[in-house]
Amino acid sequence: MNTCFFSGHRNVKFTKEMKKQLKDMVADCAEKGIHTYITGGALGFDTEAAIAVLECRKENPNIRLFVYIPHPEQSEKWPVMDQLLWDTINNMADRVEIISPAYTSECMKKRNYRMVDDADCGIVYYNGIFRSGTGQTVRYAEKCGLPLINLYPGFENGSWDKL
Numbered sequence: 001m002n003t004c005f006f007s008g009h010r011n012v013k014f015t016k017e018m019k020k021q022l023k024d025m026v027a028d029c030a031e032k033g034i035h036t037y038i039t040g041g042a043l044g045f046d047t048e049a050a051i052a053v054l055e056c057r058k059e060n061p062n063i064r065l066f067v068y069i070p071h072p073e074q075s076e077k078w079p080v081m082d083q084l085l086w087d088t089i090n091n092m093a094d095r096v097e098i099i100s101p102a103y104t105s106e107c108m109k110k111r112n113y114r115m116v117d118d119a120d121c122g123i124v125y126y127n128g129i130f131r132s133g134t135g136q137t138v139r140y141a142e143k144c145g146l147p148l149i150n151l152y153p154g155f156e157n158g159s160w161d162k163l
Contacts (some may be wrong), residue, residue, distance in 0.1 A: 003036040004029055005115040007137040008125030008151075021151065023052040025123060030060050038066045038115045041074055043082060045125040045134075050089045064094040067094075070111040072158020112137040113143070121147045128152075130141045 012018075026037065026049075037053045039046045050065060057063040067090055075086040090096050099114060100107035112133060116122070122141050126134050141148055 002034055003038065003119045003121075005038040005119035005122045005141075006033050006046060006049035006124070007040065007112065007122060007134050007141075009042035009048075009127060010042055010066040011133065012044040012048070012125060014048050018151075019052065022048055022123075023055055025057070025105055025149070025151070026052045026056045026063075029095065029123075030056060030063055034121070035060075035062045036038055036064045036066060038068060038119055039088065040068045040115060041069045043078065045106070047082075047085060047089065049123070050093070054089070054092055065089075065092070066095040067093045067099070068111050068115055069096060069098045071100045072098055073103060074094045085139075108133055109136065111142055116144055116146060119146065119150075123149050123151065125151050129148060 014022075037049070039053070041050075050067065051063045053063060057065065069090075075083045078086065084161045097114075099111045116137060119141075122138075124134060124138055124141075126138050129135055138148065138150075
């Protein structure tokens with residue numbers, strides 16, 4: 001087992017403590033042999049997860065970041081600063097894959113399923129809302145039997161000791 005995906009909500013307001021928790025989680029996973037991390041390139045949790053991976057990679061060059069982009073225009077309507085951060089993350093990633101050449105009604109779901117299919121476990125920030133991309137991804141990962149850690153307050157579950 002060496003690949004972990006991230007999935008979480010876009011509207012997460014990360015505190016310093018949350019950022020540290022995420023970075024510590026990545027560092028802990030790397031110590032356990034998980035060196036490849038997949039994110040979906042979205043705002044919010046995906047962005048913070050990618051930043052945590054890139055920060056940990058400074059200390060552990062074995063760590064790799066893969067970004068699965070649902071379509072090339074993903075960041076087109078975002079604020080300029082978020083677009084610049086998206087570009088920076090993608091330029092620093094070890095691999096960037098575009099799932100669909102253009103936006104379709106299915107490209108997000110395909111991206112989410114591909115992340116799960118290519119991973120052995122997942123770190124999520126899931127608030128329990130059924131109708132969301134994160135909810136869809138979590139349900140698919142559970143159906144596939146992947147161990148998950150949920151960092152959302154009140155929904156914490158799982159343990160890397162099982163890995």
